Amino acid sequence: MNMFLYNTKTQRKEQFFPQDPSKVTMYVCGPTVYSYAHIGNARPAVIFDVLARLLRREFPSLVYVRNITDIDDKINAAAADQGVSIADITTTYTRAYHEDLEALGVLAPDVEPRVTNHIPQIIAMIEALLQAGNAYEEQHHVLFDVPSFIDYGELSHRKREDMLAGARVEVAPYKHDAADFVLWKPSSEELPGWDSPWGRGRPGWHIECSTMAEAHLGDTIDIHGGGHDLIFPHHENENAQSVCAHHGVPFCRYWVHNGLITVDGEKMAKSVGNILLVRDLLTQAPGEAIRLALLSAHYHGPLDWTEEGVLQARRSLDRLYQALRDMHDVPVVDSLQRDIPDTFLDCLRDDLNTPKALAVLFGLAHEAHTAVDKAQRSRIKNDLLAAGDLLGLLQQDPEVWFGGADAGLDTARIERLIEEREAARIAKDFETADRIRDMLLKQGVILEDVADGTRWRVAS
RNA sequence: GGCUGGGUGGCAGAGUGGUUAUGCAGCGGCCUGCAAAGCCGUGAACGUCGGUUCGAUUCCGUCCCCAGCCUCCA
Incomplete structure (x- = not known):
């Protein structure tokens, strides 16, 4: 310790x-x-x-x-x-x-x-x-x-x-x-x-x-x-x-x-007129993405705040939640007994090295996609959730994350279109199927055909 | 002027005295009706000039650049 x-x-x-x-x-x-x-x-x-x-x-x-x-x-x-x-x-x-x-x-x-x-x-x-x-x-x-x-x-x-x-x-x-x-x-x-x-x-x-x-x-x-x-x-x-x-x-x-935050490389100050309010940022990105963006650089150094940085944080969370989504049916141990791997803890113990800790999280996500053993997958999911919890991340249901929570989407309509597309695919009418997919994509909804059906997510 | 922190691949960002994280982006392949997601492989970096060393991006010094503080700004 x-x-x-x-x-x-x-x-x-x-x-x-x-x-x-x-x-x-x-x-x-x-x-x-x-x-x-x-x-x-x-x-x-x-x-x-x-x-x-x-x-x-x-x-x-x-x-x-x-x-x-x-x-x-x-x-x-x-x-x-x-x-x-x-x-x-x-x-x-x-x-x-x-x-x-x-x-x-x-x-x-x-x-x-x-x-x-x-x-x-x-x-x-x-x-x-x-x-x-x-x-x-x-x-x-x-x-x-x-x-x-x-x-x-x-x-x-x-x-x-x-x-x-x-x-x-x-x-x-x-x-x-x-x-x-x-x-x-x-x-x-x-x-x-x-x-x-x-x-x-x-x-x-x-x-x-x-x-x-x-x-x-x-x-x-x-x-x-x-x-x-x-x-x-x-x-x-x-x-x-x-x-x-x-x-x-x-x-x-x-x-x-x-360290202090700069905005697009410039000092954030009233006199510069570039003060970014958390309240306003929250209308542009989920709070969890903003949190990850803040943790993606070591706390001690300066952090330059850019739109691209927030986007990257969203994509990073996409990757992590994607792993959790794939393990939706994998059981985990009781949350009270969650063990956090030392490889992860050691990063934080060493002067709160959050970027390095995040790298461990990505490593777990990668393992999640390659492991086949049931017990192993259970352990990976457990580690991901427990380690994420220490950073205050990954505690949402992946479906909520990918559903774009408050994006104001008509979920029922999306599900209906997915069914229509599925019918077209079965009938080998790929033109119709692709038209539906493209239409949804234009509305910011990405379809993924996985083993147990078609799932969707909101584009970052 | 003084003090402090930082300068790493296309971008973000760790780390290390010699085999060079991680994410995004790129390239090739696998999977797929095609995609997406994922997987496999791959190119690419350490501000400048010196010094120490068998060897420095990593240690020391110089310089340059960026950011912050110097009385009420997190």
């Missing part, structure tokens, strides 16, 4: 040893709910979902926390923009986030804390930082005193001097040091705020994750995940806060970051 993860902090792949093997802890930065989830939000959700599934299998228990950030100036701006309440915005987009992730086969985390439910704890942590001498109050703000934390920059591998060189932000007058960041800031009348020892205000950006991690997982967590863009400043600051609030106790043992 050797597991390895690339640790951003040490910049190398390390063997994973949880602090307490009986209870692994993982915290992943969730969304700020001010708009619909885009494909870049979906990538970490899917990746850490796979990691969570793997950890649950490899260790007796896992506590997986993925937060919802429901206090943020972008939320306030969206509310003002749309003329609705802040609660309306966060409720709407939290629900949308859940719907989108569910469509991608992402399981719910064990805990999904919200910032608004942790204000007292946030205030307590800020007080702890003030007491420890790592924070100061200035003009109704409370700021983290970066120079007071000697290890600052350790995670993102930056030196403070270097950071100042290219800084594109002006230093606020209430900061003692340019690198200091806000823990608490004052709220005006119309903005959401809570009473605190420093007046009515709201938390800064980073403190909520430190607080929620502490509240649900303790002082030291095993794995902290998120997008590559969060390494600095978010995680660097989170680490500084937590370590200082806990008097030097390490905050996180393994920092795991996923």
Whole structure:
């Protein structure tokens, strides 16, 4: 059970040893709910979902926390923009986030804390930082005193001097040091705020994750995940806060970051106008195909999102489901006792190498088409389903996959035409038979004549 | 300017100090009334320049290119 993860902090792949093997802890930065989830939000959700599934299998228990950030100036701006309440915005987009992730086969985390439910704890942590001498109050703000934390920059591998060189932000007058960041800031009348020892205000950006991690997982967590863009400043600051609030106790043992998504080779950004919403992608391809597309590249590297990539993912699933379809009458062992082959598990244990794991899946599909032995076929089907389940794939009925689920097809009509064609074939009227087949093909329905009759599928 | 990740065959994408995954696409064959699916076979790659080595795509260094971060973006 050797597991390895690339640790951003040490910049190398390390063997994973949880602090307490009986209870692994993982915290992943969730969304700020001010708009619909885009494909870049979906990538970490899917990746850490796979990691969570793997950890649950490899260790007796896992506590997986993925937060919802429901206090943020972008939320306030969206509310003002749309003329609705802040609660309306966060409720709407939290629900949308859940719907989108569910469509991608992402399981719910064990805990999904919200910032608004942790204000007292946030205030307590800020007080702890003030007491420890790592924070100061200035003009109704409370700021983290970066120079007071000697290890600052350790995670993102930056030196403070270097950071100042290219800084594109002006230093606020209430900061003692340019690198200091806000823990608490004052709220005006119309903005959401809570009473605190420093007046009515709201938390800064980073403190909520430190607080929620502490509240649900303790002082030291095993794995902290998120997008590559969060390494600095978010995680660097989170680490500084937590370590200082806990008097030097390490905050996180393994920092795991996923690469970012580009769209047709270009950065995905509002300014470029190429933000792809999960919601919109789901109208173009099944959620399972989008999930596979996200897992088809190693999590650590960049992923270029293209229509061709989604199409390839659909075809990959066609191939895998084709194998399952051919084994529709092959029995499998009870799902609770499913064994997953080590060849497959080892791929994931090695820094979550999903592309390599997928290759094992294709190998199984190939075996399925060549094996004749009954017991062997049963084993193959079992492996395919069990391994697929760990990736959150292949759990549909193949008929549903090939039926194009919501393609809005008249199934009865297709079946009738297939019967007509069959009659024509028996009568050796191949002209009619081919005409029917071509007609269906034009409508995106492909016919396959197999041993026990004619079956159909929707073209990818 | 600093920091980080990446540059592999037509495309996507793993991996390895020497016999070069996997999927899609291509080519030849089998199967089929013909197809489709599947099977069998097959061509094709490691950004640049150096170094280490018997041998490097794989290790080290240089350079080039791409992407991201550098205070509220997953």
